[in-house]
Amino acid sequence: MSAAANASTGTLFGVGVGPGDPELLTLKAVRVLAQCPVIAFFRKRSGNANGNAYAAAEPHLPAMRRDLAMIYPVTTEYPVGDARYDEAMTAFYEDQAGLIAAELDAGRNVGVLSEGDPFFYGSFMHVFHRLSPRYPTIVVPGVTGMSACWTAATTPISYGDDVLTIIPGTLDADTICERLRATDAAVFMKLGTNFPKVRAAIARCGLTERAIYVERGAMKHQRVMPLAETADAVAPYFAIVIIPGQGRRL
Ligand SMILES: C[S@@+](CC[C@H](N)C(=O)[O-])C[C@H]1O[C@@H](n2cnc3c(N)ncnc32)[C@H](O)[C@@H]1O
Incomplete structure (x- = not known):
């Protein structure tokens, strides 16, 4: 799907995990997640929960894994179109892409959980644009919300x-x-x-x-x-x- 990299790098997987019911993941999503020692997911700063995508995928995640929580710096603090929102989020996506790149460079596959479908208003897209030119990348579509x-x-x-x-x-x-x-x-x-x-x-x-x-x-x-x-x-x-x-x- 994207740039072939040095054979020793890991693969970036953008995995659509569906709208919430753990039975609404595709067979492919379940198979791919089993190959990912690192599971990355977006979540809000407030609350304890790891978010809806994580809850949907959890029964299917490999027992031996490392979770990489990507915590949004802002959610609704600024009005739509406010430059401060764009600035904070751009810096955030840069940082998270850097953390994922470090895992891929170390040869580990990274599964980024995406609620619904990754390419449909998904935060994964901002990681995808930054990393897919450099790393092998596979996107698994999901059932939308x-x-x-x-x-x-x-x-x-x-x-x-x-x-x-x-x-x-x-x-x-x-x-x-x-x-x-x-x-x-x-x-x-x-x-x-x-x-x-x-x-x-x-x-x-x-x-x-x-x-x-x-x-x-x-x-x-x-x-x-x-x-x-x-x-x-x-x-x-x-x-x-x-x-x-x-x-x-x-
Ligand atoms: C950033 S978009 C993500 C869409 C997601 N990637 C998808 O494929 O459905 C988030 C919005 O999708 C809608 N949404 C997603 N999943 C939903 C669900 N299970 N129930 C109701 N609304 C949902 C809500 O309107 C929410 O504000």
Whole structure:
């Protein structure tokens, strides 16, 4: 998949571990993780948990391994687009890529756990860009969080010619409305504190009745409800709103 390196270096694996249920890892993800003496994963500074990706993968991780926790220096402290966020995160990814490179140089394979799919809004991508030109790299796709959410809601998301649009909740309300007016089906990601704005934009487009809110899809405390029945409160990080398409049913 990428640069062949000196045969003695380890391989960088970006492993999609799915949305949370340990049974939703692929056979390939499980096989690859067993070959990694070093397991790297991103996590928040606050709390004790190693994060959702680690929890999903844990039953499949080799007993003899070293964990490399990559702790985000910031999460929601700065508003979107703030230069201080970009600066802190760029330095962070540089540092973490350096730590992983040291393991690869020592001949050890490193598995970077990625919630859902690594190439779909995944932090792994920032490590990938830095290291794949220099080290053999294999990326294992994963079941996305949004697949888990429309499955939890027991609703197909797109039929026939439906256009499906993925909309980050971080966009401003006017842009959200423009995107909504131009699509047949939609998935809203990154809700959290953006949830009230997303709800209001969906209402402005007259789509509340079709929208479904899913919290922690395929995780322990999964919740599914019509958007119309949610309180106008802050949603957790792992939450999605879906607006299924209404295309031709045959
Ligand atoms: C940075 S993106 C990572 C997406 C991930 N790589 C994937 O393939 O799904 C994080 C956002 O994905 C959504 N998300 C991911 N997994 C989820 C899940 N299991 N349940 C609900 N939302 C999820 C949430 O909107 C969250 O804010």
